Amino acid sequence: MKPFSISLGGEFEKMKYDFDKIIDRKNTDCYKWDYLKEIFTTDDVLPLWVADLDFAPPPKILKAIENRAKHPIYGYTFHPQNYYSSFINWHKKRFDCNIDSDWIIHNPSIVTGFNLIIQNFTQRNDKILIFTPVYTPFYDAINLNERQLITSELQIRQKQYEIDFDDLEMKLKNDVKMILFCSPHNPIGRVWKKSELIKIVELCERYNVFLVSDEIHADIVFENKRNIPLVSFSTKLEKFISLHSPAKTFGISGITNSIAVIPNKILRTQFSDTLKKLHWESGNIFGLLAFEAAYSSDENWLEQLLEYLYENYLFVKNELLKKCPEIVSFNLEGTYLMWLDFRNFGLTQEKLIKKLVYEAKLGFSDGTIYGKDGTGFMRMNIACPRSILKKAVKQLVNNFK
Numbered sequence: 001m002k003p004f005s006i007s008l009g010g011e012f013e014k015m016k017y018d019f020d021k022i023i024d025r026k027n028t029d030c031y032k033w034d035y036l037k038e039i040f041t042t043d044d045v046l047p048l049w050v051a052d053l054d055f056a057p058p059p060k061i062l063k064a065i066e067n068r069a070k071h072p073i074y075g076y077t078f079h080p081q082n083y084y085s086s087f088i089n090w091h092k093k094r095f096d097c098n099i100d101s102d103w104i105i106h107n108p109s110i111v112t113g114f115n116l117i118i119q120n121f122t123q124r125n126d127k128i129l130i131f132t133p134v135y136t137p138f139y140d141a142i143n144l145n146e147r148q149l150i151t152s153e154l155q156i157r158q159k160q161y162e163i164d165f166d167d168l169e170m171k172l173k174n175d176v177k178m179i180l181f182c183s184p185h186n187p188i189g190r191v192w193k194k195s196e197l198i199k200i201v202e203l204c205e206r207y208n209v210f211l212v213s214d215e216i217h218a219d220i221v222f223e224n225k226r227n228i229p230l231v232s233f234s235t236k237l238e239k240f241i242s243l244h245s246p247a248k249t250f251g252i253s254g255i256t257n258s259i260a261v262i263p264n265k266i267l268r269t270q271f272s273d274t275l276k277k278l279h280w281e282s283g284n285i286f287g288l289l290a291f292e293a294a295y296s297s298d299e300n301w302l303e304q305l306l307e308y309l310y311e312n313y314l315f316v317k318n319e320l321l322k323k324c325p326e327i328v329s330f331n332l333e334g335t336y337l338m339w340l341d342f343r344n345f346g347l348t349q350e351k352l353i354k355k356l357v358y359e360a361k362l363g364f365s366d367g368t369i370y371g372k373d374g375t376g377f378m379r380m381n382i383a384c385p386r387s388i389l390k391k392a393v394k395q396l397v398n399n400f401k
C-alpha cells in the first residue's frame, strides 16, 4: 500500500500534514468551486471535477511566495540557476533519471508547450496520434492547429486499459508524424510499464515519428508502480520532447510554470527561437518561485499526500464494491483522477449527467470530453479532504444503488 520509498530530509522532516482540513476555496475565482453554474448549470453540486488539489501546498512554497510578496517591487525577473537545478535534482532523486541542464527550456505551460511543438515541428494536415480516452486539450491542439487527428483507442483487458500495439503500428506505418503521449495517463490512471514505453520508443524510432510526452502527473504514482520519464530512452530518438510541471503535484496550477526537456540541439534552438519571437522566455515571479520551491521542497509532504490520496482511492473503490458494484472503477496506478464506468446502467450520457448533477448533486467530469470511447464513463477527482469524499460517495451510492 505504500508509495515507493524516498529519502526524507530538511526542516519539515517530522511534520505531519493535515489533509483532512477543509480549506474554503469559494469566492477565490476558483474554477472548481466558483464556476459550477457555468459547467453544471447549477451551483448545487459537490465539485469533484477539474484536476487540482483542495489541499494547501508544502510550507516551503507558501513561505517563498509570502516572503517575495513582502518585497514591494515586482519587476522583470530571470530564471535563477536554482530553478533548473531543483528540477534536475528532483528527477534524479524521485526517478533516478539524469537530465542535462542544457536540455531544459522554459515553457509557459504544458498545453502551450505542446501547441508550440505542433506548430513548429509539423505541417498543416500532418497526422498526429493520441491514445484515447485522453485529456481534452490533446484533441484541441491537433484540431485547432489543423493537423489530422489519428486515435488509437486504449483497450480494456482484464479490467485494465492497455495500448493496442498492433493498431498503433498499423497507424504509424501510415505516415503518422507525431505522437502526443500522456504519462501517467489522464483520465484512465495508468502508469505505463517500462516494457510499454520501450515498445512506443522502438516504434517511433522505426517509423521516424516525433514523440512528445506530457508528464505533468509524474509524481502522483501509487503502490509498487514507478513512473519512468521518457527522457530515459531519448538517446534512441532524435525527435523527442517531454514536458514537465509541478502544478498538479503541489496544487499550484494558478501560478503555473513548466519546462520542456529537449535533448536534440536543433529542436531545442528552434523551440527557444519561437519563445523569443513571442517574447515568452521569462515567467511570472511567483510562478518561478513556486516551481523552484516545489522541486526543492519537502518530500515528506509528497509522501503523506500520496498516502492520503491512495486511502481516498481505496475508500471509493471499496464503498462502490460493497454498496454499488454496478459502478465499476479501474485500478488507480497514478493521478488523483478515478475513471468510473457507469455503462451497467444503460443510460445515455445526457441522462447519466443529469442524474449525477440533479439527483446525486455531484460535479464529475463528463467522460465524453476525453473522446467518444469515454461514453458511459465519468472522471472523479479524489484530491479532497476525506469528509468531502465520503459525502460525495454517499450521494453517489444512494442515487445509483
Ligand SMILES: Cc1ncc(COP(=O)(O)O)c(C=O)c1O
Residues within 6 Å of the ligand: 051, 108, 109, 110, 111, 112, 135, 182, 186, 214, 216, 217, 245, 247, 253, 256, 257, 258
Ligand atoms: C495531462 C495534462 N496535461 C496538462 C495539463 C495542464 O497543464 P498546464 O496548466 O501547465 O497547461 C493537465 C491538467 O489537468 C493535464 O491533466
